[in-house]
Amino acid sequence: MAAKIETMENDKKQYIVITFGNEQYGIDISYVDNIVRMQKITRVPKAQPYFKGVINLRGEVVPVMSLRLKMGLEDDVFTNTSRIIILKIEQKGVLGIIVDEVKEVVTLGSEEIDKVAHNPKDVKSTFINGIGKNGDDLISLFDISSVVDEKENS
Template identity: 35%
Template sequence: MDTENKNQIKSYLTFKLGNEEFAAHVSKVLNILEMTPITKVPKAPDYLKGVINLRGAVLPVIDTRIKFGMPETEYTNNTCIIVLDIDVDGESVHVGAIVDSVQAVLEIDNSQIMPLPTLGSRYKSEFIIGMAKVEERFIIILNMDAIFSVDEITSIIDSNQSVDEGTDAQQ
């Protein structure tokens, strides 16, 4: 799907981390999975929980709470993994993001998205597109491509490759 078509789609998947509600453009969401056992990766960054097998491919899984500087929490029946398609320098990278719960798919028009207030934001403004007021609540709209730096994605890919190489060596 080209960028022009993506910009015309106004659908966002909303999810919760603690009491905060976030949204990701549906063009970035490939799948929503129930929590599954995660294989730890040695020497991985704190937020990289490990990898899972997704239809024969190794999928790195990050804990979104840790990535956003929130305290870790116990996983519940609502905890799930959102499989995202992240664009890094024109390369498509698939990453699983653990969230507390998925809420809904909402239609949010660009006119509903307000700029982020400059004072007191707990989150890095580089990866926030803005805030949308939907009914009586605010939803933080994320730029999923900007959440990870190139170095972090390289680290995730390197961790992924060492798991692949370990799997190849076992066969």
């Protein structure tokens, strides 16, 4: 019996819950390197529209992307809750994504996550690989590899 409980524990993943407007999204915490306050973003010429530019993070130049623009939402409005989440991605290095707010960390087991079907007409759905249920809240879970993919969404 003890072995069964152990496998269920390993099945759980932690997600950082962020918001865009009134929608909640989850980012697998294993990708998150750091969360920093908004700071001056230096524009980079000829970058895709969703790339806001670069920041200097303790001497390291980190590209910063607007997840809102990448998902086809309206542009970011920076408030005192806006944050840049620094993601560490194998083969791609470090990337910052701008979010409206970081809410909390939740732990979800596989039984609390529903897989979603990809809808080619909905740009947002390309970045989501599941819906997590945390109490009464639904959290769209980002597929980080498709979020950081460079290809243009047409």
